[in-house]
Amino acid sequence: MSKTYRIAVLGGDGTGPEVTREAVKVLRVAAQKFGFQLDLHDYDYGANRYLRTGEVLPANAADEMRQHDAILLGAIGHPDVKPGILEKGILLALRFALDQYINLRPVRLYPGVECPLKGKGPRDIDYVVVRENSGDVYTGAGGIMMKGSPHEVAMQNMVYTRAQVDRCLRWAFHYTRKYGKKARGRGEHNTLALVGKTNVLTFVFDLWERAFHEMGEREFPDIKRDYYHVDATCMWMVKSPEWFDVLVTANLFGDIITDLAAITQGGLGIAAGGNINPEGVSMFEPMGGSAPKYTGKNVINPLAAICAGMMMLEHLGEQKAANAINAAVSDVCLTKVKSLAAGKMGYGTIEVGDLVAERV
Numbered sequence: 001m002s003k004t005y006r007i008a009v010l011g012g013d014g015t016g017p018e019v020t021r022e023a024v025k026v027l028r029v030a031a032q033k034f035g036f037q038l039d040l041h042d043y044d045y046g047a048n049r050y051l052r053t054g055e056v057l058p059a060n061a062a063d064e065m066r067q068h069d070a071i072l073l074g075a076i077g078h079p080d081v082k083p084g085i086l087e088k089g090i091l092l093a094l095r096f097a098l099d100q101y102i103n104l105r106p107v108r109l110y111p112g113v114e115c116p117l118k119g120k121g122p123r124d125i126d127y128v129v130v131r132e133n134s135g136d137v138y139t140g141a142g143g144i145m146m147k148g149s150p151h152e153v154a155m156q157n158m159v160y161t162r163a164q165v166d167r168c169l170r171w172a173f174h175y176t177r178k179y180g181k182k183a184r185g186r187g188e189h190n191t192l193a194l195v196g197k198t199n200v201l202t203f204v205f206d207l208w209e210r211a212f213h214e215m216g217e218r219e220f221p222d223i224k225r226d227y228y229h230v231d232a233t234c235m236w237m238v239k240s241p242e243w244f245d246v247l248v249t250a251n252l253f254g255d256i257i258t259d260l261a262a263i264t265q266g267g268l269g270i271a272a273g274g275n276i277n278p279e280g281v282s283m284f285e286p287m288g289g290s291a292p293k294y295t296g297k298n299v300i301n302p303l304a305a306i307c308a309g310m311m312m313l314e315h316l317g318e319q320k321a322a323n324a325i326n327a328a329v330s331d332v333c334l335t336k337v338k339s340l341a342a343g344k345m346g347y348g349t350i351e352v353g354d355l356v357a358e359r360v
């Protein structure tokens, strides 16, 4: 009996369903070739459901999702819905309810993809950001007082517990040991760098920094430790990205630096990430949004969604299938698509999906 994975498919809004369809196409081919089964379940969470029913997420959504081995998400966000409602009510709600406390965002430039950084190539842009995904300003702690008056006060607090920081760091250290540059034969060390702001955020990043060095010294003496301020990190990401191996950072900083990172790997057409609960159900998604203006035009790039599917298979332990998708995406980037931008690929969304699928 071959293995069967129960996958929840959340196409979402705008171009989300189109790119998800291509990812599913590629996953089905990989399943057939590498001998496992996919039991796919579609869910209509998103703007249309919200506009129809007034309900952002059904009350049993998290329990439904827990019945699966993994979740594949397209995109959330719609021009007719005020920003924040769907993002908070669906995406963040699921991340929190399922306690997906790691957001894993690989930054890899495929050969043949144009890099906006002068003189940089695939060997230079090859690192990973581990973004903490459960704390920080995302907890919503804070409030507004005296709203509407000239003395109005708004606060949104950066909140971290030691336990939250420790579980993220421990996962990041283990990840670095397994997938760092030394482990991949690309360097002398496996290096984990903490990205923070110890010069200003002297409470939160004091905690992070102490936890980082204490854990590193005690449990991971084989892993080299570095520290960068977040602002300097942005500079180095442009100037010398080849320095980086694995970066670990807090939620908001991770959100910001991974958009910058995505552009250096060719943009949101290719960047994917995983919201991981190592003990629970994880959710994989392209990093880009729903790109509503391209909806239904067969012009959006599905490679990011396909890469999200690849990360999902890797997470499920189907490494060979993931490698095959990786090689297929790499070949399509090198030999087929002219650009990763929507409408400029030289192929339609469906055709790019076909190109990858036939190479798997």
Ligand code: IPM
Pocket: 087, 088, 091, 092, 255
């Ligand atoms: C991301 C997104 C989300 C975030 C938004 C849509 C809530 O920007 O996944 O990076 O801030 O985490």
Ligand code: MN
Pocket: 255, 256, 259
């Ligand atoms: Mn973001």
